[in-house]
Structures are given as C-alpha cells and as structure tokens.
Amino acid sequence: MRALCWEGVNDVRVQDVPDPKILDDRDLILRVGLSTACGSDLHLLTGHIPFMQAGDVIGHEFMGEVVEVGSGVTRHRPGDRVVVASFIGCGECWYCRNDLWSLCDNTNTNPGITQALWGADPGGIFGYSHAMGGFRGSHAEYVRVPFADHTAIPIPEGVDDLSAVFASDSAPTGWMGADLGGVRPGDVVAVWGSGAVGQMAARAAQLLGAERVVVVDRFDYRLRQAEHVFGVETLNYEHTDIGAALREMTGGRGPDVCIEAVGCEAHSYGPQHAYDQVKSKLKLETDRPIAVREAIHNCRKGGSVFVLGVFSGLVDKFPLGAVMNKGLTLRGAQQHGQRYIPMLLDRMASGELTTTHLATHVLPLEEGAHGYQLFKDKEDDCVRAVFHP
Amino acid sequence: MNAVKKAVAATGVGAAVVLGGRAVGRRREAHRDRSEHWLAVTIDRPFDAVSGLEALPGPLEELRAHVDLRLRPAPGDRGTEVLAVPKDDDVSREDLRVALRKTKSLIETGTVIQPDTPPTTHPGPLGRVLRLVVGKSAGEGRL
The missing domain is CATH 3.40.50.720 (NAD(P)-binding Rossmann-like Domain)
Structure with a gap:
C-alpha cells in the first residue's frame, strides 16, 4: 500500500509499505478515508522528537471504513464508518477504566524510553515515534487499529467524513x-x-x-x-x-x-x-x-x-x-479521546460543533509532502492539510 | 478480612507467595542500591482474583523458580500489587521487568499488544541504532 513516511528531518515521502495485518483478535483493519496533519507532527518532522526511523508511517488523526475485524472485536463490523482515537486504549487498565485513556498502561510497546524520560509511560499512539509504541500511522491506505472496540468509535448518521476526522484528536x-x-x-x-x-x-x-x-x-x-x-x-x-x-x-x-x-x-x-x-x-x-x-x-x-x-x-x-x-x-495531558469522542460526534451532528473549516487543504495522499510543507510554513493560509488515500 | 489473612487463605498463586514481607513493608528505608529494590507492577484486578489464580499467566510463571514473588492488595481497592526480585543469576532484572509487564497486560486484557511488523522496511543507520535502544526498552524503565 502507499503511505506517507518520515524519511529524515524535514523529509517526508509517499512510499510503498507492507499492508497491515491483524496481529491480535481484537484488532481491526481500517481503510483510511481521511487523515489530517497535526501540529504535533511538526515536532517529528523537525527532529525534535528523536525516536523516528526512516520509513516510519506518520499520522494519528483519522477516520475511515472498517474492512476486516479480528474474532474478538464485538462492536464493529466490516463496512462500519468509524473515527479512531489517536491514543490506543486497552479499556481494561485502571487508567482506561477511569477515563484517562492517554495514560493506558498496556499499549506502549516501548515503555522504557518514556519511563526514563518522564517517570512513567503514557499509552501508545499511532504514527508518533518509537517512544510512543512504534505503531504505524494513518497517512496510509490502510491502518491496523489495536483494541478496536475501545479505540475506534462509530460515526453517527448526519456527521460527514470531513467533520468526523477532527473528532479523532483536535476536538x-x-x-x-x-x-x-x-x-x-x-x-x-x-x-x-x-x-x-x-x-x-x-x-x-x-x-x-x-x-x-x-x-x-x-x-x-x-x-x-x-x-x-x-x-x-x-x-x-x-x-x-x-x-x-x-x-x-x-x-x-x-x-x-x-x-x-x-x-x-x-x-x-x-x-x-x-x-x-x-x-x-x-x-x-x-x-x-x-x-x-x-x-x-x-x-x-x-x-x-x-x-x-x-x-x-x-x-x-x-x-x-x-x-x-x-x-x-x-x-x-495528552488527549483522553475515548472519553469525549461520542459526545463530540453528537455535538457535530446537532450543529453545535463545526470543524470542516479547519480543513483548508484537502489533498490526495500522494501530495502528502506538499501538504506538510503548506502546513509547516503556514503557506496559502493553511490551517490543516487533510489527506485522502 | 485483613490483607495477611487474605493471603493465608488464598490458594494457587497466593499460597505460593509471602505477603507483606519485611523487605517491602512500610519500614524505614535502609540504604539500598537500585538493584536491590523489588520490581513492582499494579494489576487492576482485585487481590482475591489475582492471588486465587492457579498460576500467573505469561512469562512470570516461567521465571517463578528463579524469583521471589509477593502479592499484596493495593491501597484504596486499586488492585493487586505484584512485586518480584531475582533470587539467582539465571534471571536478569530486565527479563523480570518484561515478565511483570506482560503478566499484568495478560491479566488485565488477555493479550500483549504488538507493534506493527515490520515497523519500517529501511530504518537507515540512525534507525538501526534506535532499534537497538528500542529492543532493550521493554526491559528497562522505572519499575
């Protein structure tokens, strides 16, 4: 599949990468519909967060369509339209059960790095360095979503894709x-x-x-x-x-x-x-x-x-x-998305919360590098570059 | 039932551990190196549930012959504290950290999350250095 990869400081490129696979029965595979650049990605681009490897897929704010579910996934089926919280939550640890989802105890696969830096490890996040779990990001055609019953949230009727993508993280x-x-x-x-x-x-x-x-x-x-x-x-x-x-x-x-x-x-x-x-x-x-x-x-x-x-x-x-x-x-805090996303989607559906204006530049994924340049340099009045694979 | 009575009454894992031992109790801290401290995780499940298991899941059980292991209720009904320390040179503290983390995850979620594989197809020289760091990361940290 095609994906936007970090290749070095201020160097991102669309590459061919292996398709994601279900690794656990609670995973799902998502066909990405929209995935937006985020200001925090710029810290990866500039090398400010030095835990990236060339070829890492970036992106953590996204929505799309479920195409495959593991046997343990009960809340989603192929064809469902979902938004995905940028932080992966197991839903079973003390932090998840107390709605502190970004602090999940069980989703950072490399806890030693952040424990050394900060005294404890937050949860894992899509496409945000190996210090935060080393998960592939969402600027791609497909992405694996671990603990899918908790990390992916259904999008209600009446909320369009471009609104919903910002329920992943910004909102x-x-x-x-x-x-x-x-x-x-x-x-x-x-x-x-x-x-x-x-x-x-x-x-x-x-x-x-x-x-x-x-x-x-x-x-x-x-x-x-x-x-x-x-x-x-x-x-x-x-x-x-x-x-x-x-x-x-x-x-x-x-x-x-x-x-x-x-x-x-x-x-x-x-x-x-x-x-x-x-x-x-x-x-x-x-x-x-x-x-x-x-x-x-x-x-x-x-x-x-x-x-x-x-x-x-x-x-x-x-x-x-x-x-x-x-x-x-x-x-x-990093965002406790699962705590707020359903409520925010309802507010989007009711018209209380407008988000589409943030998507000033909607671009094909193949133009991902250009999108990040616009976003980073604040060219052409860019607020967010949003990619569709 | 207080904690000690619970431990005495517990079967399975609970019966095999010493609870509330002096080495981890609320005594005044003597001078000890970091390497002498017990490694600990808190499992968000009731003490009775964890101490009543036939065996702890995952690699911690495989290391049992080589580690001292203690279980105690966390304050405020916040689950079960599992503490361990190597008792011989057959187990490193790094291996024990990994085992504690995996056992906690297995009890809480039934699985241990895996990163996507391969994480990248062409990590480059700096990426390969980072891979060495990441490869050791699971066994390091502040447990």
Missing part, C-alpha cells in the same frame, strides 16, 4: 483543555494558539459556558477564522501587548482559565524568543515554553492553566514562583 484535545481546565459558566478563558486544537478549545469553552473567550496567536488568517466561525475575541501578540490587553479585558483580574495550545516549538518576539532559540539550539533546554510562561503570568490569582501543546522534555525559566504565589492550578 477531544481542545475539549479536554476546557473541561479539565475547569471552565465554568461566566468564566473568561484565554487560549494561546489558534490552530485546530486551539480553536476547538475555544469552542469548548464557549459550550461549557464561558462568557468571554479570547484567542491569542500571531497569524491573522487563523485569528480571523476563529473570530468568524466561533465569534471569539482575538489578539495578535505581534501587534498587541497580551498582558495589558487581557488585564484590560478582565477588569485587571486576568483570565480565569488559560489554555496553552501551542507546544514545544513556540514562537515569540524580542529577547525572550532569542533566549529560547539559543538555549534549544544548544540543547540546554529541549522545549520552548513561551506560551506556557505567558499563560501562567497572565492567569488570574487562583486560576487554572492547562497545557495542551505537546512538550517532550525540559524547559528553562519556568515561572514556578507565579504558580505558587498566585495559587494556580496547573494541569496538562
């Missing part, structure tokens, strides 16, 4: 940030990042009752999209002092909940950006936590900061003093 990740960040009716919520995940977090905050939602970014076209589709307020940090603006918008308090949806390769301007660039180039810090610092600094006293962006290791100049002295609650 549940964003929802989780607002939900576990503790958004309550009447809150002011600030979201750093207006990519797909940031926009989904902003929409989730609205649906959870936030009175004002402010999205921060540097790309006007993305801010315009968030403003147009969801009616949020926006701030461009290249033109506005974010702290001053947020204080003015909140009567001097600061946002109740701050959601960071940027990740470890954040940009900024001025000395802070130069400092972090130098430190990361010299490997004196692995991640650039610029948006996290800003979220913590600007959050109101006693407020909540949720880290949605992907980080891999160590950061420098972390404002722990602000966390402690302002009494902040700081949380983060």
